[in-house]
Amino acid sequence: MSATVLIADDEPNIVISLEFMMKREGHRVLVARDGAEALEAIRRERPALVLLDATMPVHSGFEVCEAVRADPAIRDIRILMLTAKGRETDMARGLGAGADAYVTKPFSTRELLEKVREMLA
Template sequence: MPKRILIVDDEPNIVLSLEFLMKKSGYEVTTATDGDQALAAVDRDNPDLVLLDVMMPRKDGYQVCQMLRERADLPDLRIVMLTAKGRDVEREKGLSLGADDYITKPFSTQDVVDKVDELLGAS
């Protein structure tokens, strides 16, 4: 059974390119464009990993990450934060809230695929 990825980003070009590459790598993919949609999609689709943008409408990625980590029913969910905020302080905040990794934009889409493969044990 293929692993499921939820891509959460409010930039359509990023969503399209990541969705294409994740599907090409054999993953099932769902998408969301804001924090509220992300939380609903986690409940609905039960993803194995979330690619989570930090700066989004409604709830930002930090809030979503924290809310997901507070849930006892999601102990194995992997979270990779994607952001244009590359300062160490932002990275530390994301990791302290429970993100498994933190990738700064602009990023190589292949690097993101490699990180997903690594976190899900596909490599």
């Protein structure tokens, strides 16, 4: 099952490992390195899933998530927030902004892949 997955993260090492995992799963991968690029890619490409970092330059992941949910053309796109911000208030903010799931870094590769499969099913 091939889907388009957008990785929106400004940390090169995270992007490399996520890209490798998603391609190994057979997905088409797009990369955005800041919030503005992420929004642009979401509007242009309409990915099946966005792996979204909370802290990025230009627009935060929270702002990107809110913008996606506010736009009727793209509001149904699945968003998995993937972030080092692990406090309960951060999780509540991410889910409140409209994220479908919230995973904290460092993350278990196996658990992340299970979550991605579940969200794309």
